Amino acid sequence: MSSVAVTANAQSASGQVSAPAASMALPSFASQLAGFKKNPGFFDVYTHHDHGKLYLAVPEQQGAFILFSSLPQALGSNDIGLDRGQAGASKLVHFERHGKRLFLIQENTRFIATSDSTDESASVREAFAGAVLWAGDILATENQQFLVDFSSFLLSDRHGVIDSLSRSRQGNYTVDEKRSAVLTQQAKSFPDNTELEAMLNFAGSGEGQFVRQVAADPKSLRMHQHISMVRLPQHYQTRTYHPFSGGFDNEVMDFGTPLADSIVTRLQVRHRLEKVDPNAAVSAVKKPIVYYLDRGTPEPVRSALLDGARWWSSAFEKAGFKDAYRVELLPEGVDPMDVRYNTIMWVHRATRGWSYGNAITDPRTGEIIKGTVTLGSQRVRQDILIAESLLAPYGKMSAADKKKAAEQMALARLRQLAAHEVGHTLGIAHNFAPSRLGNGSVMDYPHPMLSLNAKGEPQVNDAYGVGVGPWDDFVIQHLYGTFPGQDEQQALAQLRIKAKAAGLQYVGDADSRPVASMHPNGLLWDYGADSLKTFDQLMAIRRYALDHFSLAALPAQRQLGELEARLVPVYLLHRYQTEAVARLIGGGEYEYGLAQDANEGRVQPGIKTVPAQTQRAALQKLLSSVRAEQLALPASLIDALTPQSEGYERTPEYFSSRMSVAFDAFSAVEAAAAQTSLFLFDAARFNRLAWQQAREPQQLSVEEVLQQSFANTWKRDAIASKVLAGEAVQLAANWVVLDATLSMLDSGRLHPQVQAQVRQQLQELAIWLQKNPSKGAQAGSRQQAAELITRYLRDPSSVKLRGLPPIPPGAPI
Incomplete structure (x- = not known):
């Protein structure tokens, strides 16, 4: 078509x-x-x-x-x-x-x-x-x-x-x-x-x-x-959708297709863009694509959004379109709802939330007739909060350079956000793999690229990339490019070959967002080519930030209770890299394409399992995050946390609390342990582990994962005294790990033979706990855990399981 x-x-x-x-x-x-x-x-x-x-x-x-x-x-x-x-x-x-x-x-x-x-x-x-x-x-x-x-x-x-x-x-x-x-x-x-x-x-x-x-x-x-x-x-030239195009598709069931063809047909969603000279490799266009920024956008946000949204002009130029794309301030008096105007709206809400890029299309063809971008105004404040929490620019002697760095980080994120959401309205889908290449695509979700300077202090100067990436150039060429004198389908196939040779990968929403996702490169908010290495880097930054966390992270005019809200993103700084590491366990890579692509050698069919050595290394990294040494907070930090002032209240951006107005350190520990457990103890992941190990005996097994998990939690030796409240912190994490394991077993989503393996490991843990009662608070927890496991294995209906503790929201950033 x-x-x-x-x-x-x-x-x-x-x-x-x-x-x-x-x-x-x-x-x-x-x-x-x-x-x-x-x-x-x-x-x-x-x-x-x-x-x-x-x-x-x-x-x-x-x-x-x-x-x-x-x-x-x-x-x-x-x-x-x-x-x-x-x-x-x-x-x-x-x-x-x-x-x-x-x-x-x-x-x-x-x-x-x-x-x-x-x-x-x-x-x-x-x-x-x-x-x-x-x-x-x-x-x-x-x-x-x-x-x-x-x-x-x-x-x-x-x-x-x-x-x-x-x-x-x-x-x-x-x-x-x-x-x-x-x-x-x-x-x-x-x-x-x-x-x-x-x-x-x-x-x-x-x-x-x-x-x-x-x-x-x-x-x-x-x-x-x-x-x-x-x-x-009228007279719009459609383009057939390809799974590796990186774009959206307009899907219909066409009962007029030949019997041997698929009844489902897909057309590429895109704007109309026509060259003045269709036979020229580079040409001006009959009508450029123009976006208009909401006049209600304040400075310096306005300039940042205009800059970021304009990044796409270079991609259109590389695709052979001269002066084909512009971004301007909406003229005074123009109705932004008018279908003739593609708009970027600066939208206020009561709380922090997502931004969106939507395209109004011709339902018959997929032609975009209006792009509408919605940018939530409160997101930028979250970036400033994160930066200030890491840099601590306030206090007795405020650091102007650090405050400026925090603001510049937030504006850099806004530039990327503007480009990202406009990209959706150009017909481009998410791609969560390009973060492996650094600034590979604005269509990924970027985590700030944090590092430690020569003094060992966190720095955010280069937190976000500038400009669209190589994936974005490819998608614009694939969606909009013309190929004078060539067969279009062959030319597009060659374009995909070049993209793959350049190391470009495509992993979309459906293979990245679910907890059970297995593709190791389809990751939201991660960064770095190596998840294991980046995890270590981020944990080092987190540790420095926690050890130096103080009132210097809180602007002078904020009430004292807000300091806890600034602790949340620092304490959970590793949340997205934790998911990235978990994705390696039971993980595997695969590609999008057509049967023709595989037959002609352009795509490798099947799944490439993550090597056993990498999976075992990932397991150890993951389990380190539920050990007391990583979860405990310094005394100086806890002593600085103050209840909310009169007239203020806790919000979902805080850790939950079962201690009335006091900061609940147990809830913070439980939230961090839940972040790890959510991804590790997933039924689909365990089912994959069982199959991978059955096929390749050297692979990581269900038994090994559970044995290591219990060894790093319930079976631990005494915690060093230098770890503040180490035993209590570890017990809090232990219970989350056990609750997550029981919930997975109770989900009904494990295959029977995998369920049997999990039950066996739990039974062995119960026996060990009974034989090793310990003393003090640990003795009580071990006894109760053993009784809970035994009761559940005997009669699941007799036990009301706990869900995972609440985790304060992280995204969007």
Whole structure:
């Protein structure tokens, strides 16, 4: 399907509105439009400000068009996910007349038939349900147009606000039409798009935690909903999606494909970018891709975001497009919801949260018609917090250079973030492997590249890379590049060969985010080519930061209780490298590609298991993180931690506490031990270990993992006295390890033979604990642990297992 020109009505119903019968004569437009103002354009729009009405003139031959919603004014809650500037999914719709009423129909674009036979295409269309989005009476007819009152559509929840509130357990809300209004003054219509807006008031119980956190009145949520109606793009050249392209795909089931072909077809998602001279290797473009930054973005953030978003210009230049990509400040007075503008929105929320890059696409072809970037304004504060916690620039003698370094680190992260989210709106997916190459791609999640200076102190001067990486250059070339005089598919195959030869790898979301992931290079927030080496480096930085942690990490105007919030990212500094190390255990590498790629030697099929020696080294690193020597905190640090001042309270950014207002060192230790246990004691990982060892006896086994885990926790010798509260700290970690093992066993996800191995090791641990009762607090824990294991193995239903302790959020950074 490469290079297929798609016209306006391809792959969709005609959507034409039939003319009214002579016996059903309707009034003229003039009789209905007294006092209305006309806005001519794609749809002629008539508004009456005093009556708050909006009428739409729908041509008989209108055909299908694209419709989507967005939120010019939103809720401000990261947890609910209704952000200012957020765009909804695009829909292919058409108007349809039945009797004296007009219906707005959403077509089902997931199922099509690419065929010369109209009957074959119709058979698929008729097999799958579409949707009626709205219906209204025809008020008048004139010049082959129907006039309808479209106000009721605008006053309904087209964005799914009610569903979002329900999903986030904020209660049941409805649109209160008496307290909602069509914003007639916001209605605009242009040759290829019509933009409409309404103020919606959502009425509900107001009992949800998140709405109470952000709303002026949680029982009355005022938001603005914008509706964009867009002419279908024509003559767009599609490109077939390839699994190694690094891009997003537009997936449909095409019942018109030959019987031997896959019924699922995928097209590359990308902007339209056409050279003035299609035969030239380098050419100017007919219409550049332009992004506009939110005017509400303050300095120095504004300059950082403009700089970062502009990084992509070099990739387009390398791909042969001259002056094809620009980033500018949104012109004054321009509506950022207007579909004609790709936008980068600086969005405020009550709490720290994720940023997003979304693309509004033509559902038929995958052509991007608008890119919308949402950047959460509070993320930058987390980077400053991390940097200040490591550098400790405050205190009796503040260090101006350290404060400046912290700010520069945060701005460097913002540049990378802007490039990352814009990359999504250019059609590019995450790739979590390029961190192995340093600044390999802005589409990875970057951990700050920390190091120790000559004095042994943490430094953050080069925490983030500058510019897009080699993977990004490759993806832009693969998505947008043209190949004059060459077969496109062959040229793209050669491009992938060169990328692989340069050491570029691709590991996407599905193989990186789950706890059970096995690819050792598909890692979020890691850094460094060698996970084991970087783990040691990060632990050394962490140890220095903890040993020197003090009030110097807290700005002078902050209340004392906030010092604990700054301890959290330092104490858990190794959280992402811990996951990277765990990924080596039961891990294996594999590639994305097609059968043709494997047959022609471009891709190696199968899984390459991580070597046994590496897996054993990873296990030892991982288990070192649950030993008291790493988990204990210095006395000077604990003595500096103060309860919250009056009027302040703990948030999820703190460690949980079972000690009332006091810092709970046990909870901190448990959180760190849980971070390790979460990834190590995973059922899928243990199942893989069992299979790898069954196939290759020298590989790490289930028994060895559990034996080593218990040897480094429950079976440890006495802890050195120099480790503050060493025995108590180790016991806290021991219980987390045991609880995680029992939870894994209880999950029902272990194969029976693997379950038997785990049960056997637990039984042997119980016997050992009974034979080695120790004394003091350790004696009580050993006795209770032995009894818990014995009871559970005898009758699992008689034991209520504990879940893993809560871990304060780390991402996003």
